[in-house]
Amino acid sequence: MKAKMTDLARLGLDVYQNKNVMFNEVSGEDALRNAINEACGGEFNYKNFRANKYNVFSIIEEVLDVTLGVVITNQFDNLAEVKNVAVGEKPSFRVDDASLFRIARIAGGNNDLRRQKILNRRFEVDTDYFGVKIYAELELFIAGLVDWSSMVNRLTISFANDLGVRIYEAIANSYTALNQTYGVTGTYDEDVLFDIVQHIEAKSGGRKAVIMGTKKALRKVSKALDFSDAMKDKMNQVGFIGQVGGTDLVLLPQAHKIGSDEFFVDDNMLLIVPQNEKLVKIVVEGDTQMIEVSDAGARNDQQMEYQIQKKLGVGVMQSAIYGMYKLA
Structure with a gap:
């Protein structure tokens, strides 16, 4: 999660957590909807969306980043340490050596002891892109019937659920390494x-x-x-x-x-x-990316299709x- 949360990110998190919030004298859901309308030039319709869609993508990306970050941290708090890093950064986790030192008897006037190295190590987690494609019919966009708040919440839960599967699979697979x-x-x-x-x-x-x-x-x-x-x-x-x-x-x-x-x-x-x-060590690398796969007219069925990507890594120490x- 980012060090300083923006008003938009805080609003998205409050809406996700079903808090009864008011923002600019409207409910949180309406405020989020208004932010998307504003990003479209003041009124949501297909032409405005087409001209300003990357502004809308930025809102969805920012809200998804903060909600997913909170869900990951809270849901897997008992098992996992989470690091949020910039793109290209290779974080390492410190592994403390918990083994005990051997204590030796020392003869009087003798300081000759075998040294024992402190074997603390570093542990790295590789990341990969994970994504999901979503689509909606053109007429829903034109009618303003796309529920953006609900969509972001579903995306958050979906990414968190998939991450949970990977965490437990990693733990189960590590069984064979145990004596x-x-x-x-x-x-x-x-x-x-x-x-x-x-x-x-x-x-x-x-x-x-x-x-x-x-x-x-x-x-x-x-x-x-x-x-x-x-x-x-x-x-x-x-x-x-x-x-x-x-x-x-x-x-x-x-x-x-x-x-x-x-x-x-x-x-x-x-x-x-x-x-x-x-x-379990989790690395969240960079920000969410929302990419347009096909605009209306690019497909015979008039569907608009988007891909949401997140770069994540899971490892068991x-x-x-x-x-x-x-x-x-």
Whole structure:
């Protein structure tokens, strides 16, 4: 997200968040619509849009940038560190070495110790362009029936959903890189889970671990407990117990893969990480770009087509401290 938010960006964010805002004595939705009308020369019609469309594109790009930035940061806050960078910039993430130093006994009058290097490293994430094509009928443009605010919101949610799929796929694919201590498959066993928890806490220098999973995955952990009345109430209220054996359970939001009813987060996966560990790294490079693919008249069906592009990258820090328990 940009360091200083413009009035337009703030307005777009307020509209996206369904805040009851007034701007220049009109509602937020109307104010955003008025901004687009103004960009078209004061009145939205097809001729004005055709003459001023790049001004309209700039508004959509700016609003989408800020709304998407907020959604990414909030939705994946438990898992991911996000960096927004300029085009061409190659950011690196610092990887702190959490392994402990060996302590040696020193004989009196002897300072001869083997030096141990601090192995902090840098981790880079490659970015690629991701995009979506949208279109509308010419007559909708002429009639002023294109709901720009709704379109930007749908674009924001669509990009965030796609990014979520990539994050969880990256995590799932990283399972094969874990050794048998940190990557375990089998029927649920509390002792096995807490072996992983203790390994994570020991390797991270005593940092408290958390167990992450979807509601269904966390319910499997919760159901194995002997419930008190208070725990039964909690289970009924949120679907799982918030803490098991002194270790917090943290919910990973579930969602559908685009165009299907298939879930994209594995309901049989438990992710164990040190508290506040951001093992996923997200890079958002440059600004959103809206490109005209075809104007009315370029196609036989009189449709107007546009492509929205965003440059993103997702990586899982293989050297991070984490474990995965895949429930069979």
